Amino acid sequence: MADDVKWDLEADVVVLGSGGAALTAAISAHDFGAKDVVILERSGMVGGTTAMSGGMLWIPGNHHQIEAGISDSDDDIVAYLDSLAPGQLDPDTLGAFMERGPEMIRYLADKTPVRLHAYADFPDYQPYMPGAKPDGGRSLDNDAYSFERLGKWATRVNPTKMAYPMRGSLMEAVSGSLDEATLAEREKGDYRGLGQALVGALFEAVLERGIPVEFEKRARKLVKDGDRVTGVVAEDANGRDFRVRARRGVVIATGGFEWNETLVKAFLRGPLTGPVSVPENEGDGLLMAIDAGAQLGNMQNAWWQQSVLEMKPQHRNAKPNYLLGSDERARPGAILVNRAGKRFVNEAANYNAMGKAVVAFDAGTHTYANLPYWLIIDQRYKDKYPTFTSPPGSPIPSYMMQAETLEELAAKAGIDAEGLTATVARFNELVRKGHDDDFNRGDNTYDNFYMWGDPAFEAPFRTLGLIDQGPFYAVKMESGALGTAGGPRINEDAQVLDWNGNAIPGLYAAGNATCAVLGEAYGGAGGTLGPGLTFGYIAGCHLGTHLPNH
Numbered sequence: 428m429a430d431d432v433k434w435d436l437e438a439d440v441v442v443l444g445s446g447g448a449a450l451t452a453a454i455s456a457h458d459f460g461a462k463d464v465v466i467l468e469r470s471g472m473v474g475g476t477t478a479m480s481g482g483m484l485w486i487p488g489n490h491h492q493i494e495a496g497i498s499d500s501d502d503d504i505v506a507y508l509d510s511l512a513p514g515q516l517d518p519d520t521l522g523a524f525m526e527r528g529p530e531m532i533r534y535l536a537d538k539t540p541v542r543l544h545a546y547a548d549f550p551d552y553q554p555y556m557p558g559a560k561p562d563g564g565r566s567l568d569n570d571a572y573s574f575e576r577l578g579k580w581a582t583r584v585n586p587t588k589m590a591y592p593m594r595g596s597l598m599e600a601v602s603g604s605l606d607e608a609t610l611a612e613r614e615k616g617d618y619r620g621l622g623q624a625l626v627g628a629l630f631e632a633v634l635e636r637g638i639p640v641e642f643e644k645r646a647r648k649l650v651k652d653g654d655r656v657t658g659v660v661a662e663d664a665n666g667r668d669f670r671v672r673a674r675r676g677v678v679i680a681t682g683g684f685e686w687n688e689t690l691v692k693a694f695l696r697g698p699l700t701g702p703v704s705v706p707e708n709e710g711d712g713l714l715m716a717i718d719a720g721a722q723l724g725n726m727q728n729a730w731w732q733q734s735v736l737e738m739k740p741q742h743r744n745a746k747p748n749y750l751l752g753s754d755e756r757a758r759p760g761a762i763l764v765n766r767a768g769k770r771f772v773n774e775a776a777n778y779n780a781m782g783k784a785v786v787a788f789d790a791g792t793h794t795y796a797n798l799p800y801w802l803i804i805d806q807r808y809k810d811k812y813p814t815f816t817s818p819p820g821s822p823i824p825s826y827m828m829q830a831e832t833l834e835e836l837a838a839k840a841g842i843d844a845e846g847l848t849a850t851v852a853r854f855n856e857l858v859r860k861g862h863d864d865d866f867n868r869g870d871n872t873y874d875n876f877y878m879w880g881d882p883a884f885e886a887p888f889r890t891l892g893l894i895d896q897g898p899f900y901a902v903k904m905e906s907g908a909l910g911t912a913g914g915p916r917i918n919e920d921a922q923v924l925d926w927n928g929n930a931i932p933g934l935y936a937a938g939n940a941t942c943a944v945l946g947e948a949y950g951g952a953g954g955t956l957g958p959g960l961t962f963g964y965i966a967g968c969h970l971g972t973h974l975p976n977h
C-alpha cells in the first residue's frame with residue numbers, strides 16, 4: 428500500500444505535535460543520527476500546552492539535584508512511585524525513566540540552550556509517602572530565556588497561561604528575588620521563564636538544526652506497509668491531504684484527548700468539564716494509534732487540575748477558556764465545598780490527587796458527590812490574595828458570586844445553606860484549635876509551601892485561616908485537567924506496543940499522548956513533563972540509532 432502513496436514530503440523521522448515531548452524527540456533524533464526530521468503541528472504556533480505551563484520537570488537523581496547536594500537512591504524512587512501507583516509500574520519503562528531521565532537532562536544541558544536548575548525546596552507532591560523528598564530536590568525549574576534569540580520566530584511560540592510574572596524563573600518569580608534593575612533588563616531582552624523558557628530554548632535547538640516545523644498540518648492517519656508504519660497523512664489548513672513519508676518512523680506526541688468529548692466520556696473515570704490545555708489536543712494521536720493496533724493503558728486517568736470557567740473564548744478558536752485553580756484553595760481562609768455545603772478534601776492537597784476526590788461517586792444518591800463544587804472565601808481573603816485573574820481588592824470578576832451572609836451566598840450558588848454555615852463554623856473552630864482534624868490540611872511541607880501558603884505565617888497557618896469577615900464569595904469550580912494520562916502503551920525504547928506486547932515497527936509515542944509510564948503517579952512539580960521529555964528523548968535516540976528492520 429505504501430508504494431502507491433504519492434508523498435508530499437519525505438523524511439527519516441516525522442514527529443507529530445510540537446510540545447515538550449515532540450521537540451525533544453525531534454532534536455535528539457537529529458543528533459543521534461537521523462538525516463532529516465520534520466515536525467507536523469496542527470496549530471499555527473509552537474509549544475502546545477508545554478509553552479503555557481510552569482515548564483518544571485520532575486526527574487529524580489538528575490545532575491542539578493546532585494550538584495545541589497540533594498542525594499537520591501533507586502530504592503527511594505521506586506518506593507515512592509510504587510506507593511503512588513500501586514501495581515501499575517512496568518519495571519522496564521520505570522527503569523528507563525530512572526536511568527534515562529537524568530541522561531536526558533544532561534543531554535539538554537550539553538547540546539541545547541535549555542538551562543535548568545534544581546528548585547531545591549519544592550517538596551514532592553506526597554511528602555508523607557515512603558521514599559518522598561519532603562524538602563524537595565527532584566523538581567527542575569528553567570532559567571529565564573531571552574526570546575530575542577528566536578528572532579522572527581519568537582511570535583510563533585504559544586503564550587503562557589501561568590499567573591506568575593514571567594521575566595524570571597519560577598523560583599525568582601515566587602520568591603520575588605529580582606530587583607527593579609534586573610527586571611528592567613529582562614524586560615528589554617524579552618526574557619521569559621517557566622514553560623516559555625523551556626519551549627523557547629527547545630525551539631531554538633530545532634531551528635539551529637534546520638528541522639522544519641510544518642504548521643497547520645493536522646496528522647490524521649498513519650500509513651502502513653505491512654506491519655510497519657511508513658508515514659502519515661495530515662490535513663492542511665484547506666482540508667487537503669498532506670502526505671509525509673517517514674523512512675525510519677513516526678513519533679506521536681500530540682498531547683492528550685481532553686478536548687474530545689466522545690473520548691473523555693468513553694474512557695475517563697469521571698467527568699472532565701474544564702481542561703486547561705491547548706484546545707487542539709483532541710486525541711488524534713490516540714485514534715491513529717488505535718487504528719494501528721496499539722495496546723492502550725491508563726485510559727481512566729487524567730492529570731487532574733481544579734479549574735474555573737472564565738467564559739472568554741480561547742485565543743485561537745471559539746472554545747471556552749478555563750483558568751487554573753491550584754493556589755487559591757490552599758491559601759488561608761479558603762475552603763472547597765460540595766452542594767451539601769460540606770468540605771470533602773484537604774484543600775491544600777496537590778491538584779492531581781484532589782481531582783480523584785472531585786470525581787468521587789456516591790452510591791447512596793447515585794451522583795458525583797462533589798460535583799459541582801465551590802471555592803468559598805471572605806472579604807479578608809479577597810482584600811489580601813489574588814483569586815485567579817482577579818488581583819487583591821479588585822472588582823468582582825464574572826466568575827465570582829458575592830453575598831453579605833453565608834446563607835445568602837448558599838442560596839445564590841445553589842449550595843445547602845445549613846450545610847455551608849455549619850461547615851464554616853466547624854472549619855473556624857479547627858483553625859482556632861490549630862489543627863484540621865477533618866482532613867489534616869497543613870500537616871506536611873507541601874501544604875505549607877510558600878508558593879501557595881502564606882509565608883507570613885508559621886505552619887499550619889500558612890494554609891489554615893478563618894472565614895468570618897463578610898461579605899462572602901463563592902466561585903464555581905470545574906473538574907479540570909492539565910491533560911489526559913492514557914493512550915498507547917510504550918516500551919523502554921518509546922516504541923508503541925500492540926496487544927501481544929510486540930513493538931509496532933516504525934511507531935513511537937511520548938508525552939500525554941501515551942499511556943503514562945508512571946501510571947497515575949504524579950511525583951512532584953514536573954510530573955508530566957519529566958516523563959514526557961524523557962520518552963521523547965528515548966524515542967529520538969532510538970530512531971536516530973536504529974535503521975528500519977533493526
Ligand SMILES: Cc1cc2nc3c(=O)[nH]c(=O)nc-3n(C[C@H](O)[C@H](O)[C@H](O)COP(=O)(O)OP(=O)(O)OC[C@H]3O[C@@H](n4cnc5c(N)ncnc54)[C@H](O)[C@@H]3O)c2cc1C
Pocket residue numbers: 443444445446447448449467468469470472473474475476477478479480481482483484485588589644645646647680681682683703704705707708709710711712730751909910937938939940952953954955956957959
Ligand atoms: C498552566 C499550566 C501549568 C503547567 N505546569 C506544568 C509543570 O510545571 N510541569 C509539568 O510537568 N506539567 C505542567 N503542566 C502540564 C503540562 O504542560 C502538559 O502535561 C505537557 O505540556 C504535555 O506535553 P505534551 O508534549 O505531551 O503535549 P502538548 O504540550 O500539549 O503538545 C501537544 C501538541 O500537539 C499538537 N497536536 C494535537 N493534535 C495534533 C495533530 N493531529 N497533528 C499535529 N499536531 C497536533 C497540539 O497543537 C500541541 O501543540 C501544566 C499545564 C498548564 C496548562
